[in-house]
Amino acid sequence: MWIEMEFNGDGDFSFATGNGNGVARNGLAKIHTTPQNGNGVCHNDSSTTVKAQTIEQLHSLQKKKSAPTTPIKGTQGDFAVALSEEERQMQQLQSISNSLASLTRGTGPKVVRGDPAQQSPHHTPKVSSHHHHFTPTISVSDSALKFTHVLYNLSPAELYEQAINNEKGSFVTSTGALATLSGAKTGRSPRDKRVVKDETTEEELWWGRGSPNIEMDEHTFMVNRERAVDYLNSLDKVFVNDQYLNWDPENRIKVRIVSARAYHSLFMHNMCIRPSPEELENFGTPDFTIYNAGQFPCNRYTHYMTSSTSIDLNLGRREMVILGTMYAGEMKKGLFSLMHYLMPKRQILSLHSGCNMGKDGDVALFFGLSGTGKTTLSTDHNRYLIGDDEHCWTENGVSNIEGGCYAKCIDLSREKEPDIWNAIKFGAVLENVVFDEHTREVDYSDKSVTENTRAAYPIEYIPNAKIPCVGPHPKNVILLACDAFGVLPPVSKLNLAQTMYHFISGYTALVAGTEEGIKEPQATFSACFGAAFIMLHPTKYAAMLAQKMQQHGATGWLVNTGWSGGRYGSGKRIKLPYTRKIIDAIHSGSLLNANYKKIEVFGLEIPNEIEGVPSEILDPVNTWSDKNAYQETLLKLAGLFKNNFETFTNYKIGKDNKLTEEILAAGPNF
Ligand SMILES: Nc1ncnc2c1ncn2[C@@H]1O[C@H](COP(=O)(O)OP(=O)(O)OP(=O)(O)O)[C@@H](O)[C@H]1O
Numbered sequence: 269m270w271i272e273m274e275f276n277g278d279g280d281f282s283f284a285t286g287n288g289n290g291v292a293r294n295g296l297a298k299i300h301t302t303p304q305n306g307n308g309v310c311h312n313d314s315s316t317t318v319k320a321q322t323i324e325q326l327h328s329l330q331k332k333k334s335a336p337t338t339p340i341k342g343t344q345g346d347f348a349v350a351l352s353e354e355e356r357q358m359q360q361l362q363s364i365s366n367s368l369a370s371l372t373r374g375t376g377p378k379v380v381r382g383d384p385a386q387q388s389p390h391h392t393p394k395v396s397s398h399h400h401h402f403t404p405t406i407s408v409s410d411s412a413l414k415f416t417h418v419l420y421n422l423s424p425a426e427l428y429e430q431a432i433n434n435e436k437g438s439f440v441t442s443t444g445a446l447a448t449l450s451g452a453k454t455g456r457s458p459r460d461k462r463v464v465k466d467e468t469t470e471e472e473l474w475w476g477r478g479s480p481n482i483e484m485d486e487h488t489f490m491v492n493r494e495r496a497v498d499y500l501n502s503l504d505k506v507f508v509n510d511q512y513l514n515w516d517p518e519n520r521i522k523v524r525i526v527s528a529r530a531y532h533s534l535f536m537h538n539m540c541i542r543p544s545p546e547e548l549e550n551f552g553t554p555d556f557t558i559y560n561a562g563q564f565p566c567n568r569y570t571h572y573m574t575s576s577t578s579i580d581l582n583l584g585r586r587e588m589v590i591l592g593t594m595y596a597g598e599m600k601k602g603l604f605s606l607m608h609y610l611m612p613k614r615q616i617l618s619l620h621s622g623c624n625m626g627k628d629g630d631v632a633l634f635f636g637l638s639g640t641g642k643t644t645l646s647t648d649h650n651r652y653l654i655g656d657d658e659h660c661w662t663e664n665g666v667s668n669i670e671g672g673c674y675a676k677c678i679d680l681s682r683e684k685e686p687d688i689w690n691a692i693k694f695g696a697v698l699e700n701v702v703f704d705e706h707t708r709e710v711d712y713s714d715k716s717v718t719e720n721t722r723a724a725y726p727i728e729y730i731p732n733a734k735i736p737c738v739g740p741h742p743k744n745v746i747l748l749a750c751d752a753f754g755v756l757p758p759v760s761k762l763n764l765a766q767t768m769y770h771f772i773s774g775y776t777a778l779v780a781g782t783e784e785g786i787k788e789p790q791a792t793f794s795a796c797f798g799a800a801f802i803m804l805h806p807t808k809y810a811a812m813l814a815q816k817m818q819q820h821g822a823t824g825w826l827v828n829t830g831w832s833g834g835r836y837g838s839g840k841r842i843k844l845p846y847t848r849k850i851i852d853a854i855h856s857g858s859l860l861n862a863n864y865k866k867i868e869v870f871g872l873e874i875p876n877e878i879e880g881v882p883s884e885i886l887d888p889v890n891t892w893s894d895k896n897a898y899q900e901t902l903l904k905l906a907g908l909f910k911n912n913f914e915t916f917t918n919y920k921i922g923k924d925n926k927l928t929e930e931i932l933a934a935g936p937n938f
């Protein structure tokens with residue numbers, strides 16, 4: 269029998285969006301189906317009519333054509349000049365072409381939407397721009413003869429297919445996550461970060477010793493930008509994400525991410541805030557653009573380059589270029605650096621912290637360097653998650669900068685971190701993990717690729733996420749340190765001066781893997797718990813934090829999520845359930861009213877008891893069998909704190925000289 273054929277609802281039957289097997293327009297091959305008589309067939313569907321005459325048609329019936337964005341509604345009244353869908357798309361393509369413009373040739377590429385693999389052979393794509401008529405110079409280069417295909421804000425499902433078809437190392441895991449490899453770099457490369465020094469940034473930014481901002485000049489930036497843009501334009505297709513940063517509507521930043529890998533596009537889809545179709549329609553010109561050409565190296569003959577990796581930030585041009593690393597965290601943290609510049613200009617404090625809120629609206633911030641527990645401890649089944657890593661504190665309260673979370677996965681267990689475990693499902697990106705070839709079950713204990721295995725998932729994958737991700741002023745400010753020396757107490761209550769001292773010090777043991785080249789935990793100091801990302805002098809952020817904590821009466825705490833009973837190698841890491849009990853006692857307010865004693869050297873106030881935590885571990889001296897070794901290690905760490913703080917002794921924190929003196933006195937005394 270013949271199969272009946274019928275076109276889809278709106279009659280908009282386009283081969284260009286079909287499966288791309290080069291469909292002939294006439295002489296359709298007819299499919300013969302085997303007549304079914306139902307004998308011995310469990311499921312007999314001979315009575316249903318398949319509405320297609322060819323396999324191609326059958327396949328194309330699978331997909332309903334969805335409008336890329338919703339049509340413009342009449343809500344803007346008579347004032348808005350309504351654009352036709354075609355005009356709007358043209359404007360969008362023009363904007364993307366402008367983003368990808370070569371600066372030496374002065375023109376953008378011919379941009380077209382869609383996957384080149386899906387175009388029918390005779391289909392001539394519509395060119396973005398009329399302006400090519402007026403710029404005939406474009407024809408001087410062969411690169412102008414091709415189209416740059418743009419895959420614009422694809423959905424996770426589409427990005428999965430792109431990754432699996434085109435990117436080696438992309439697989440679906442047993443729970444539906446997309447496993448990917450980030451390539452040679454499995455952590456950030458802070459030594460390869462460069463910031464353009466121009467007249468403005470020379471004055472505004474923190475430069476020199478201790479600063480993360482290693483300078484480059486504008487010209488060198490342009491060289492690298494051109495390298496990245498030429499590379500991206502030479503590809504068959506690029507991914508473009510238009511998204512937002514910051515859940516505070518008054519301080520929302522529009523970002524565009526141009527990248528070559530579906531992995532990068534899906535990562536940023538998860539990590540930035542996802543615009544609604546209406547918002548995307550009115551997106552307009554981005555405030556900031558990332559060119560991620562991570563597959564392509566930079567060139568050591570270029571000034572300021574010391575390796576083949578370069579992550580270049582140009583605040584004046586509002587652009588960032590990535591060459592020579594595919595580690596997706598560079599994009600996330602590059603944008604964070606941007607926020608550390610833009611927000612303080614508006615008297616808003618940017619924070620490398622997690623943030624959650626109790627049922628009664630009590631907000632806690634969790635500061636800490638990489639691997640100290642911001643994600644693990646802010647993801648708490650009994651509280652609302654506002655965000656796990658990057659926040660702003662304004663005069664109205666706190667807001668998350670991001671739309672997703674980025675959790676460390678090494679030794680992840682369902683039992684200890686159930687919410688993170690369950691978030692690793694369809695849509696989540698799982699970086700550099702090892703899985704069973706057949707069952708695709710992930711072995712989270714396997715460090716074969718790296719210790720810094722990671723999962724990136726949208727924040728709404730955490731069941732008790734607080735959407736929108738904003739909250740009132742914090743009540744508790746928890747400073748996390750993963751002390752590899754095993755001498756800091758599991759928890760101490762801090763006065764304001766101590767909080768500032770430890771905030772500026774930013775101590776932890778850097779856990780292996782997140783930064784390139786670190787294999788063993790190692791004591792580290794990083795101002796504001798994020799020196800790699802701050803743009804201004806640390807005292808600027810510290811002064812704002814002090815002012816806000818004072819104004820809102822927040823209490824500071826120092827929590828050691830690291831070693832107990834000896835240093836790394838002989839002691840053990842404090843058990844996560846104990847740390848959770850400590851954090852619970854901070855949230856509930858019970859710890860504020862506990863009895864305290866002051867310990868030597870660091871002068872920290874430690875509680876005598878906490879429900880659910882063995883009292884003997886609260887004073888670290890009790891957990892060391894060798895008391896001399898304890899004393900020696902304690903003094904060693906205190907000395908490291910002292911040395912580190914020397915660079916800050918000449919700075920004033922805020923207007924209040926008294927606070928500056930108190931901060932200087934709040935460090936270890938010995
Ligand atoms: N007592 C503890 N407290 C907190 N985390 C612990 C503890 N013991 C082990 N861990 C582990 O330490 C890691 C903490 O990593 P987490 O992802 O929370 O870091 P982070 O501060 O969010 O860092 P980043 O800024 O790099 O994302 C997790 O793998 C967690 O399982």
Ligand SMILES: O=C([O-])CC(=O)C(=O)O
Binds near residue numbers: 638657674
């Ligand atoms: O940036 C990364 O790769 C991971 C992270 O959150 C950090 O290091 O603070």
Ligand SMILES: [Ca+2]
Binds near residue numbers: 643656674675676
């Ligand atoms: Ca984290």
Ligand SMILES: [Mn+2]
Binds near residue numbers: 620638657
């Ligand atoms: Mn972080």
